[in-house]
Amino acid sequence: MSSGLGVKIRNLRKKQKMTQAGLAEKLGISASYLNLMEHERRPVSAEVLIKVAEIFGVELREFQQGGVQTLIGQLTEVFSDPVFENHEIGIQEVRELARAAPDVGRALISMYEGYQELREQMQTVSARLDEVEASGVDSWRLPSEEVSDFLQRHGNYFPTLEIAAETLRKKAGLPSSDLFGALKGYLENTHGIEVRFVEANHAVKSVRRFDPEERVLFLSELLAPHTVNFQLAHQIGLLEHSPMLASLVDDRHLTTSDSRALMRVALANYFAGAVLMPYDAFLAAAKSVRYDLDMLGHRFRTSFEQVAHRLTTLRRPGNQGVNFHFMRVDIAGNISKRFSASGIQFARFSGTCPRWNLVVAFMTPGQIRTQMSVMPDGRHYFCVARTVNRGERGFHAPPALHAIVLGCKLDEARELVYSDGMDLERTEMAVPVGVTCRLCERMDCEQRAFPPLQRSLHIDENVRGLTFYASLKE
Template identity: 40%
Template sequence: MDDSRKLFVGPRLKRLRRDLNLSQAGMAEELGLSPSYLNLMERNQRPITAQVLIRLADTYSLDPREFATDDTERTASELEEIFADPLFRSTPVPRLELRETVEAAPGLIDAVSRLYRAYVALRGAREARPPEVSDRDRAEDAPQDNPVDRVRHLIQEAKNYFPELDEAAEALASDLQVTGHEPFFAIAERLRAKHGIRVRVMPVDVMSDSLRRYDHHRRQLLISEMVDPPGRTFQAAYQLAFTEMRQSIDDLSARLEPTDGPARRLLRVSLGNYFAGALMMPYGRFHTAAEALGYDVEVLCARFGASFEQVAHRLTTLARPGARGIPFFLVRVDSAGNVSKRFSSGRFPFSQYGGTCPLWNLHATFKSPGQIVTQIVELPDMSRWFSVARAVRRASTAWGTPDPQFAVGLGCELKYAHRLVYARGLDLSAPDPTPIGINCRLCERVACPQRAAPPLMHALIVDEMRRGVSPFEFDPA
């Protein structure tokens, strides 16, 4: 076997052993290996073999595919993005060094990522405060870590898959299906009969500033009439999550985020949303349907009474051992390009901290609401991806009020595209991908007419006598 196909998982193997509170001799004995051989594997001086992977899976109830998944590239890309910040302009770090550090010191990398997120939060707070406020007050008032970024990181670390919530939602969905009611009415009846909570759809003038509100005193769940049927089902399912699954959600949140604060509360909301989606689209039935339908999002919408965004989000959670779906990523942007959702069950090819590339046709969907567009794209690292995108609306709005619209992009590595209904008829063996970047400050493509900023790691070239295709020209060397 050539080196490119060998799998070195030393740091991950060492973390597993420490999590199990085992010595090298103890783990080696349980796996039927010599301590010296285990030591070599932990130091990446020997690759892990298929036989050892199988023994690990059998001995410690692991999914060998999950253990064998190489996250080094994803983590190295995140770290490369961090070190592209102008803060590090005078001390560039080669990608090879970043990759070596990821493999050798994963705990250190996690600490660096958290420190950078705290720095970004502090910088944002500094820019938002008026100039007369002292630097000390800015620092004291700033959050230590942006709760939104922190929760995104925690969800990504879990591969956007929470088996205890999925299993509970699947069992509850089976109970609700027995009633024979449509999901919304079945959930509403469950809330009324078992918990004494009445679900009411209220006029927009009563719910002028809310889509959903729970009245603790009257034990009523109020949902705005402007929320469409899939949204009403989702909001009722969310309430059921916090009525029947509160302890499980609290325990899981505390385990993932030990520090009580905004991040843990936001994580609870995210887990409640996860349960709601899992209740509407129970794992087994949804995964089977997705595979049979070629991941046709709109047919899945009709079958499960869900919206395009709800189905797309659910597709990023299909990571159950033995019943995995395609490892999708999801991005949601508004018309200004602000990213408000990022989820992935595998590699995430785009920026963790900035926007996206305007050459990605995700942004073109605003011109044709309701129409699905597809695209094969190629990133600067030569990786190729297949994306499906559509513009969506969160809820109906009254005349004279803002009508927020978003574009949802769902994508996967090109090697999975043959399983998608959207790729039928395409020659995937000889595609013609659109070259795009991660975002402008990290993109090194020259002569891009859409470039909004020069790349941070290259010197800007200014020629007063020439105007190129791109407003920012740079030395690519």
């Protein structure tokens, strides 16, 4: 199977209007050998790859195979839509498109997202059409989708924010014992900002509110101590690093002011996580306790979700942790956060697979649930899931329960304490999991809710399978 690296090199060269001879000279190889590499007839060495990255000013992660696999998965999901049912587009054609013309593939995904958004708007009741029009909603994509894609493109790692967090810890002399006192004192002494807690009945609509004129940071009394510290660090990030955040969000893929604003919030959260869980100390601790999330939470005075999210950011070249994927899902199956360094694909346009351990996690709130799974493409993963209660707001307030999913490729699972006692070699015991019913070809699944989009619906009234759709003819 070709790596696709040669095609990427060819695309970069053509974008820069550089000849094969010109690039070959810069690389110190012959033009004929470069031609063979560009046509996937010779392997691309690490040395050549590094030189190509330097010549064209791109980062090495642009060449990661995981990015191609993710694009293939997304395109497969797009072409599985019934709108393409009259076009016989096979998986091999999808792979060739993703490898030969990734920008075209991403453009197709953007067009499909626009189509999906438009279709949803057309299904909205007529009474709301005027409201939607008056609101000025003209974006094809949800801001949250653009933010997720932005984080994925950057590998969820931002070196400038890591440095800024380390600088703050040194400048403020942040101890591990009294982070609240240190952060509160830093805001008061450095920025002249008073931190004031507000009773819940006066802060129903916000848990944090900064008044720049009064120089007061209002925090709800409902916030847990670890969330208070996080919000203090978040506010410091907004105050001290606004130009840096603005520079990071100056990205053509963030197409609206809402997307950029949401991305600034996400980056300020990244900064806060790096302040509370400094990179080197946190990574060393994670390896020491074998990624025990509860142990890490106790050691760094942070929540389960904060720890899980921080683990996905340990991506520093030459000093990184396990390649995790992360997902936060509500009880209705809506994905509010997602990131994948493991290569696993998440559904973008439909619900999650009911066989994922996140479903069991909702049935046993607060308990860690582990799972060894296999995707339809044959890749194996190891996941842990647990529910978190996002804020206890009193007896009459409805609970906000979410499941946090953290996982990795099966070959990295031994580094996690949660794999103890499991026979990871018995891959036949892995639970068959899909991205979503619409894309999964497994017809023997008792959880199937919809037929695969790539199959015709042939119902035999004399046959009843495990589910209604399991009676589809092969």
